[in-house]
Amino acid sequence: MKQNSADFNPGNDDVFRRIATRYDFLCDIFSFGIHRLWKRAMARTIAQNNTGIVLDIASGTGDIALRLTSKLPEGSTIIASDICQPMLDIAASKANTMTGPRANLDFQILDAHNLSKIPSASVDVYAISFAMKICERDLLLKEAVRVLRPGGRFYCLEASQIPLGWLHKTYLKYMEWCIPFIARIATGGDRSAHDYLLRGIHDMPDQLTFCAELETYGFKDVSYNNFSLGIVALHCAVKPKLGT
Ligand SMILES: C[S@@+](CC[C@H](N)C(=O)[O-])C[C@H]1O[C@@H](n2cnc3c(N)ncnc32)[C@H](O)[C@@H]1O
Numbered sequence: 001m002k003q004n005s006a007d008f009n010p011g012n013d014d015v016f017r018r019i020a021t022r023y024d025f026l027c028d029i030f031s032f033g034i035h036r037l038w039k040r041a042m043a044r045t046i047a048q049n050n051t052g053i054v055l056d057i058a059s060g061t062g063d064i065a066l067r068l069t070s071k072l073p074e075g076s077t078i079i080a081s082d083i084c085q086p087m088l089d090i091a092a093s094k095a096n097t098m099t100g101p102r103a104n105l106d107f108q109i110l111d112a113h114n115l116s117k118i119p120s121a122s123v124d125v126y127a128i129s130f131a132m133k134i135c136e137r138d139l140l141l142k143e144a145v146r147v148l149r150p151g152g153r154f155y156c157l158e159a160s161q162i163p164l165g166w167l168h169k170t171y172l173k174y175m176e177w178c179i180p181f182i183a184r185i186a187t188g189g190d191r192s193a194h195d196y197l198l199r200g201i202h203d204m205p206d207q208l209t210f211c212a213e214l215e216t217y218g219f220k221d222v223s224y225n226n227f228s229l230g231i232v233a234l235h236c237a238v239k240p241k242l243g244t
Pocket residue numbers: 010016027057058059060061062063064081082083084087110111112113128129130131134135
């Protein structure tokens with residue numbers, strides 16, 4: 001099983017710097033706007049079960065972090081982090097337009113593979129959406145386990161597999177034909193902006209394989225919810241309390 005489903009290396013390709021200003025538009029185009037529902041459901045699930053410090057990894061333009069600010073109680077803190085400054089700049093400018101009571105937002109440049117600025121056992125929630133497929137899962141998951149406090153929760157929203165094999169194959173074929181066509185227009189011909197997406201969708205482990213993988217890192221109570229038939233899944237897991 002490939003560790004980095006999309007073979008993506010931010011050191012080799014600054015695609016997110018190039019597309020930062022168009023990223024939100026591209027999400028709407030690629031998912032027909034449905035990514036908003038998936039992200040709303042993820043934020044709702046996190047807010048229902050948690051308070052304290054939430055570390056949102058690879059926040060991009062802040063879709064999860066900003067949804068959480070109005071849902072978590074005042075006094076909670078959300079660390080919105082990414083490796084790409086232009087993506088975080090957009091998240092920060094969107095945060096500036098928000099009004100009403102909200103949790104604290106702290107923007108930090110962090111590499112998901114090496115969170116040395118985050119102390120061990122210091123965060124209550126680790127959240128990542130649509131970035132697992134472009135990271136080295138082994139490095140990322142070791143860091144996730146390290147920074148979570150015992151009893152802390154892990155959430156991952158990511159492309160997954162429709163359980164009906166024939167339907168999943170049809171979906172992949174549709175994506176292979178449709179995405180490059182739409183993307184060529186939307187990105188002005190920037191191939192890597194959609195190539196990484198297709199590779200990642202193709203090679204992300206399915207729901208149960210990813211559950212089993214999370215367990216090998218010591219997570220317990222691993223579960224998932226399918227969205228849109230399993231095109232996307234939200235995986236949840238708990239870092240065990242000491243002695244359990
Ligand atoms: C597909 S976007 C997802 C953004 C956002 N979480 C969302 O759901 O829309 C992927 C993000 O991962 C970031 N990224 C890629 N590699 C990273 C790494 N090693 N550490 C932290 N962020 C990374 C990119 O800069 C980009 O903002």
